[in-house]
Amino acid sequence: MTPEQFRQHGYQVIDWLADYIENVEEYPVLSRVRPGAIRSRLPDAAPDVGEPFELVLRDLDQIILPGITHWQSPGFFAYFPSNASPASILGDLVSSGLGVQGMLWSTSPACTELEMHVLDWLVDLMGLPAAFKSDGLGGGVIQDTASSSTLSTIVAARARTEKGGRRREKGENGKRNAKSASRDSELVAYASREAHSSVEKGIRIAGIPRENLRLVDVDRELAMDADALARVMTDDVDAGRVPFFVCATIGTTGTTAIDPVRRIGELAREHGAWFHVDAAYAGSAAVCPELRWTHDGVELADSYTFNPHKWLLTNFDCNALYVQDRTSLIDAFSITPEYLRNAASETGDVIDYRDWHVQLGRRFRALKLWFVLRHYGAEGLRAHIRKDVELAQYFAGLVAASDDYELAAPATFGLVCFRHVEGDDTTRAVMDRINDSGRAYLTHTVVDGRVGLRLAIGGVRTERRHVDEVWDLMGSGLDSCIEPEDD
Amino acid sequence: MTPEQFRQHGYQVIDWLADYIENVEEYPVLSRVRPGAIRSRLPDAAPDVGEPFELVLRDLDQIILPGITHWQSPGFFAYFPSNASPASILGDLVSSGLGVQGMLWSTSPACTELEMHVLDWLVDLMGLPAAFKSDGLGGGVIQDTASSSTLSTIVAARARTEKGGRRREKGENGKRNAKSASRDSELVAYASREAHSSVEKGIRIAGIPRENLRLVDVDRELAMDADALARVMTDDVDAGRVPFFVCATIGTTGTTAIDPVRRIGELAREHGAWFHVDAAYAGSAAVCPELRWTHDGVELADSYTFNPHKWLLTNFDCNALYVQDRTSLIDAFSITPEYLRNAASETGDVIDYRDWHVQLGRRFRALKLWFVLRHYGAEGLRAHIRKDVELAQYFAGLVAASDDYELAAPATFGLVCFRHVEGDDTTRAVMDRINDSGRAYLTHTVVDGRVGLRLAIGGVRTERRHVDEVWDLMGSGLDSCIEPEDD
Numbered sequence: 001m002t003p004e005q006f007r008q009h010g011y012q013v014i015d016w017l018a019d020y021i022e023n024v025e026e027y028p029v030l031s032r033v034r035p036g037a038i039r040s041r042l043p044d045a046a047p048d049v050g051e052p053f054e055l056v057l058r059d060l061d062q063i064i065l066p067g068i069t070h071w072q073s074p075g076f077f078a079y080f081p082s083n084a085s086p087a088s089i090l091g092d093l094v095s096s097g098l099g100v101q102g103m104l105w106s107t108s109p110a111c112t113e114l115e116m117h118v119l120d121w122l123v124d125l126m127g128l129p130a131a132f133k134s135d136g137l138g139g140g141v142i143q144d145t146a147s148s149s150t151l152s153t154i155v156a157a158r159a160r161t162e163k164g165g166r167r168r169e170k171g172e173n174g175k176r177n178a179k180s181a182s183r184d185s186e187l188v189a190y191a192s193r194e195a196h197s198s199v200e201k202g203i204r205i206a207g208i209p210r211e212n213l214r215l216v217d218v219d220r221e222l223a224m225d226a227d228a229l230a231r232v233m234t235d236d237v238d239a240g241r242v243p244f245f246v247c248a249t250i251g252t253t254g255t256t257a258i259d260p261v262r263r264i265g266e267l268a269r270e271h272g273a274w275f276h277v278d279a280a281y282a283g284s285a286a287v288c289p290e291l292r293w294t295h296d297g298v299e300l301a302d303s304y305t306f307n308p309h310k311w312l313l314t315n316f317d318c319n320a321l322y323v324q325d326r327t328s329l330i331d332a333f334s335i336t337p338e339y340l341r342n343a344a345s346e347t348g349d350v351i352d353y354r355d356w357h358v359q360l361g362r363r364f365r366a367l368k369l370w371f372v373l374r375h376y377g378a379e380g381l382r383a384h385i386r387k388d389v390e391l392a393q394y395f396a397g398l399v400a401a402s403d404d405y406e407l408a409a410p411a412t413f414g415l416v417c418f419r420h421v422e423g424d425d426t427t428r429a430v431m432d433r434i435n436d437s438g439r440a441y442l443t444h445t446v447v448d449g450r451v452g453l454r455l456a457i458g459g460v461r462t463e464r465r466h467v468d469e470v471w472d473l474m475g476s477g478l479d480s481c482i483e484p485e486d487d
Numbered sequence: 488m489t490p491e492q493f494r495q496h497g498y499q500v501i502d503w504l505a506d507y508i509e510n511v512e513e514y515p516v517l518s519r520v521r522p523g524a525i526r527s528r529l530p531d532a533a534p535d536v537g538e539p540f541e542l543v544l545r546d547l548d549q550i551i552l553p554g555i556t557h558w559q560s561p562g563f564f565a566y567f568p569s570n571a572s573p574a575s576i577l578g579d580l581v582s583s584g585l586g587v588q589g590m591l592w593s594t595s596p597a598c599t600e601l602e603m604h605v606l607d608w609l610v611d612l613m614g615l616p617a618a619f620k621s622d623g624l625g626g627g628v629i630q631d632t633a634s635s636s637t638l639s640t641i642v643a644a645r646a647r648t649e650k651g652g653r654r655r656e657k658g659e660n661g662k663r664n665a666k667s668a669s670r671d672s673e674l675v676a677y678a679s680r681e682a683h684s685s686v687e688k689g690i691r692i693a694g695i696p697r698e699n700l701r702l703v704d705v706d707r708e709l710a711m712d713a714d715a716l717a718r719v720m721t722d723d724v725d726a727g728r729v730p731f732f733v734c735a736t737i738g739t740t741g742t743t744a745i746d747p748v749r750r751i752g753e754l755a756r757e758h759g760a761w762f763h764v765d766a767a768y769a770g771s772a773a774v775c776p777e778l779r780w781t782h783d784g785v786e787l788a789d790s791y792t793f794n795p796h797k798w799l800l801t802n803f804d805c806n807a808l809y810v811q812d813r814t815s816l817i818d819a820f821s822i823t824p825e826y827l828r829n830a831a832s833e834t835g836d837v838i839d840y841r842d843w844h845v846q847l848g849r850r851f852r853a854l855k856l857w858f859v860l861r862h863y864g865a866e867g868l869r870a871h872i873r874k875d876v877e878l879a880q881y882f883a884g885l886v887a888a889s890d891d892y893e894l895a896a897p898a899t900f901g902l903v904c905f906r907h908v909e910g911d912d913t914t915r916a917v918m919d920r921i922n923d924s925g926r927a928y929l930t931h932t933v934v935d936g937r938v939g940l941r942l943a944i945g946g947v948r949t950e951r952r953h954v955d956e957v958w959d960l961m962g963s964g965l966d967s968c969i970e971p972e973d974d
Contacts, residue, residue: 001573001862007505013577014497017584022490031596035836038600046608050864053574056857060581064854067597071587079594082848084586086488087540090500092583094547096802097504099571100558107566109518110554113525121533144631145846155692197822198847204819205642205845207694254825309848315583316850332691335684338741338933349522358692358845359632360685361569361796363803367551370543375488377537446825 001053009053016057021086024073025461028438031069038067074462075440077470080253080281080415081458084315091371092315095364102362105350106342112351115142115366118373119320122308125378126286129299132322134351139326141356142318142365146280147198149305149321152329152357154202154245157274157302158187159332161244164272188236190214191247192224194254196278199247212241221410222257222447224248226264233271243273248301250294251282254445255409255417255452258282262297269300277301280319282413284311287381291389294412302328311414311458313384314372318365321356330355384460388414391457395467405474408452417445417452424451434473440466488540496540503544508573511560512948515925518556525554561949562927564957567740567768567902568945571802578858579802582851589849592837593829599838602629602853605860606807609795612865613773616786619809621838626813628843629805629852633767634685636792636808639816639844641689641732644761644789645674646819648731651759675723676700678734679711681741683765686734699728708897709744709934711735713751720758730760735788737781738769741932742896742904742939745769749784756787764788767806769900771798774868778876781899789815798901798945800871801859805852808843817842875901875945882942882954892961895939904932904939911938921960927953 001009041063071082102111119140120133132138143149187208191199193215203213214236217228233243246268248259261277268275277298283306285291298304304322308314323329334355336345344350354360376384396411399418408417420426427444431453434440442453455470488496528550558569589598606627607620619625630636674695678686680702690700701723704715720730733755735746748764755762764785770793772778785791791809795801810816821842823832831837841847863871883898886905895904907913914931918940921927929940942957 003505003509003573006508006573006576007501009573009577010501010505010580011498013580014494014501017581018490018494018497020584021493030593033596035592035596035831036600038597039604042601042604046605046612046860047864048866050867051861053577053862056861064597064601067595067600068585068587069593069595071595072585079588082586082588084583086490086493086496089493089580089583089586090496090540093497093500093576093580094504096571096576096579096583097507098555098559099569099576099802100555101566101569101803105522106517106556108554108556108558109520109522110525110551113523113554114529114551117526117529118533125533145848147846147848151692151845158694197824197827200822201820201845201847204822205638205693207645315586316588316848333688335687335691337684338931340684342930344522358638358688359634360688361632361634361803373533374538374543375540377534379535380537443829444825 012057024070025075027070027073029070029073029075029441030435031067033067038063069441074459074466076459077455077457078441078443080310080456082309082316083313083458083460085313085372085460087371087375088313088315088368091368095367098364100364102364103354103360104340104342104345104352106344111364111366112353114370116351118366118369121373122320127292128304128322131324132304137326138322138324140320140322141353143321143357144317144319146278146305146307146319147201148358149319150198150276150278151202151205152321153274153276153303154206156328156332157245158206160274160328161187161242163331186241187244188212188214188241189245190216190229190233190243192216192218192249192259194218194222194252194257195247195249196253196280222252222255224259224264226260226267229264230267233267237271243271245276246273247276247278250277250279251413255447256282256413256415257409258294258412262300265297265300274302275300277304279304279306281307281310284308285385285413287378288385308369311385312381313376313460314369318369333357388458391464391467392416394464395455395471398471408447414457416455417447419450419452427451427453430474434470437473439473440470499544511557512562514557514560516557516560516562516928517922518554520554525550561946561953563946564942564944565928565930567797567943569796569803570800570945570947572800572859572947574858574862575800575802575855578855582854585851587851589851590841590847591827591829591832591839593831598851598853599840601857603838605853605856608860609807614779615791615809618811619791624813625809625811627807627809628840630808630844631804631806633765633792633794633806634688635845636806637685637763637765638689638692639808640761640763640790641693643815643819644732645693647761647815648674648729650818673728674699674731675728676732677703677716677720677730679703679705679736679746681705681709681739681744682734682736683740683767709739709742711746711751713747713754716751717754720754724758730758732763733760734763734765737764737766738900742934743769743900743902744896745781745899749787752784752787761789762787764791766791766793768794768797771795772872772900774865775872795856798872799868800863800947801856805856820844878944878951878954879903881951885958895934901944903942904934906937906939914938914940917961921957924960926960927957
């Protein structure tokens with residue numbers, strides 16, 4: 001494909017996407033295909049000879065599109081938003097085209113420096129602790145997902161704990177391997193029962209025994225019970241175990257519950273454990289000063305993670321991880337083979353982000369964040385968050401005033417959790433009817449043993465009329481609710 | 488940004504990229520900026536109010552571009568290629584615009600099914616074992632990088648070993664935690680000294696003690712010495728340890744050495760260890776039948792990974808991981824909270840790729856691979872690989888025939904490792920001169936204790952004249968070689 005052909009086909013794809021953005025509301029939000037339906041329409045083998053670009057675009061429409069669940073639809077309320085704003089799509093396009101690797105500063109200095117810079121911008125924009133900025137000992141890094149970030153902090157926490165020598169050493173008589181492995185044997189991690197599954201997954205990947213992860217009880221609002229945390233930590237210490245990692249969540253996935261960050265942080269510090277704050281979804285809310293109360297105590301955190309790719313109008317993948325002490329990450333991850341040695345790195349004047357995460361290769365993801373920050377400006381980002389919170393408040397008000405429905409959890413951000421008063425069967429039937437309508441897509445969770453529906457408001461193009469449409473679907477003709485389908 | 492504005496700005500970005508692709512040869516390949524230079528030109532804070540799109544594009548040219556090391560330049564030979572072919576850029580653009588999450592089949596069926604399908608296509612196209620296809624017990628998955636894939640297989644190998652109960656249990660009298668941790672204490676992993684650093688990194692992340700990773704000696708061609716592997720495995724077993732993971736490399740990063748895959752696989756099987764084959768770079772060569780001898784024995788592998796984002800014309804990130812038994816991955820990674828439960832998954836009729844890797848969220852990366860496979864066809868892919876291998880043979884021939892230079896390792900694929908006969912200082916001076924010229928960019932490695940330069944041929948637009956230019960830079964005016972700079 002020559003540059004001129006690229007220009008021509010590029011226009012075609014841009015046109016295709018502009019039309020898609022304009023018409024996305026017309027598609028059923030949740031794809032209606034059955035398992036295997038897409039594959040059955042694809043040929044058994046790759047073509048021997050290259051095909052015209054127009055054929056690919058034709059199949060994109062005819063084969064792929066029916067199998068898409070439309071995350072960018074204004075009627076998509078199923079999961080936290082995964083916003084592909086037009087500005088971020090274009091920033092990502094530049095990143096794809098430049099095709100640079102930011103594993104080392106030297107392999108594209110702008111990739112590293114723009115990343116450091118826009119992440120510092122966000123610290124100020126969100127009122128986060130200055131210690132997270134890269135001009136001191138801390139710094140931010142873009143990772144793909146909060147799952148990866150949380151794993152990174154678990155690994156860094158373990159390395160710091162082992163380095164600090166705070167764990168109880170076994171006698172020197174033991175076998176060498178047994179002794180080495182005992183490094184992990186006494187380490188204990190803590191999160192709430194409502195914490196994201198990535199904490200358990202990260203603990204498992206890191207090789208920490210599952211029984212050394214404590215999922216602490218929650219209070220009535222599904223926030224971690226700090227008193228329960230204090231008790232279990234004390235019990236562990238009394239038993240000779242070493243608390244090494246504590247995770248608090250601001251905005252849990254199930255219901256956006258807010259853990260008592262300050263108290264949890266104080267307990268973590270008291271026991272010398274790494275304190276990680278997972279604000280994957282709700283962190284973006286901190287661009288609004290009136291929502292920063294949700295972040296009280298975050299200055300106690302060793303690490304903090306949130307996803308601009310969720311609620312901050314930046315397309316997936318773009319997770320931001322901040323640490324107060326960047327050497328803790330670098331110590332945990334740095335391995336330098338000969339082919340990665342270079343003058344800039346050896347002087348220590350630059351940051352090499354490959355030492356901040358699992359991956360070596362990394363794309364220029366700061367570009368799309370930069371496009372978003374400049375296109376929207378601070379005011380535009382705040383306006384987006386405020387619109388979503390207002391819509392959530394509006395919908396929560398409808399639910400609260402209704403005889404048929406009730407709130408299942410407080411609605412602080414853009415998520416409203418609610419249920420039908422008649423019980424789980426009716427609640428599920430309502431969900432199925434909404435999803436089957438094609439006009440909207442919701443998911444469920446379980447709160448206090450009862451099914452609750454999650455209306456996650458946050459789409460770029462979601463307006464009050466889309467929320468009203470869900471409300472209408474909830475209100476009319478409940479008698480005709482169909483049974484859940486078996487696929 | 489309205490759809491119409493997106494169309495307009497989208498054309499601008501496409502034009503910018505078309506011009507970039509056309510002119511990339513004109514830029515100095517290795518960026519010449521000093522540390523901090525890019526940041527010093529960026530404002531201290533994000534803008535309060537959104538800015539016109541044209542200003543962002545202006546700063547892209549004026550501030551960002553000087554800090555880019557041009558991986559897409561035909562003079563880029565420093566690392567294995569990271570090809571952003573025009574077709575893949577456009578496939579990636581569609582993925583950015585659709586903005587779907589493929590964590591579950593149900594969250595966009597086409598995302599999962601196209602991924603399964605094109606990865607099956609590649610099995611046939613590359614002559615890989617049919618057991619890697621998803622119509623049986625195996626299957627492929629797209630991950631971001633081979634580092635992540637290798638970590639995934641380490642975690643799966645450990646889980647399988649523990650599940651299989653083959654490890655030696657400690658007495659039941661030990662403390663509960665100590666006993667649990669002992670699960671890892673006897674596990675041993677193996678790779679060659681020339682294996683990629685991601686093996687050591689993955690072992691570290693997984694919490695396996697470093698002393699339980701054996702970096703086995705290599706032969707004169709820098710391939711793993713299988714006899715040495717046999718000895719060290721036997722020693723470990725005799726000492727009561729359990730070999731759980733063996734990694735062979737097809738095409739090492741330093742010199743593209745090829746480990747004796749079949750013998751290593753037989754040893755791994757004999758000891759019941761997971762056998763992983765890392766063909767991150769060289770795997771793409773298997774699209775050419777005449778290069779499949781490099782993959783002899785790969786049917787013994789439990790897992791196999793290669794990067795279409797390296798040599799198969801697909802832009803970063805796109806790694807393919809294949810396993811013979813997909814339940815081994817799923818067992819290791821599956822955790823299902825309530826909000827991810829859904830009818831399609833419960834039936835077991837579908838694949839949910841979130842259980843195949845570290846991350847939960849995942850973008851629709853199969854699209855760009857599909858665009859590439861259809862645009863180039865099998866013939867186009869083979870032609871690309873053959874062009875690069877021929878250019879490497881041509882350059883290796885120049886080196887071999889020269890009085891001043893010699894090959895440092897065999898050139899089987901697109902990489903040529905060579906050095907100046909006068910010794911390391913001259914070899915380094917040659918590298919610096921080439922890199923300072925702005926016309927090309929090379930890196931170095933160490934072979935047999937001596938510095939070797941790496942000319943990695945594989946760019947989309949790299950032609951013989953670009954290789955000739957490197958040769959010219961190597962031959963003329965060596966007296967004026969400058970000293971390495973200190974940044």
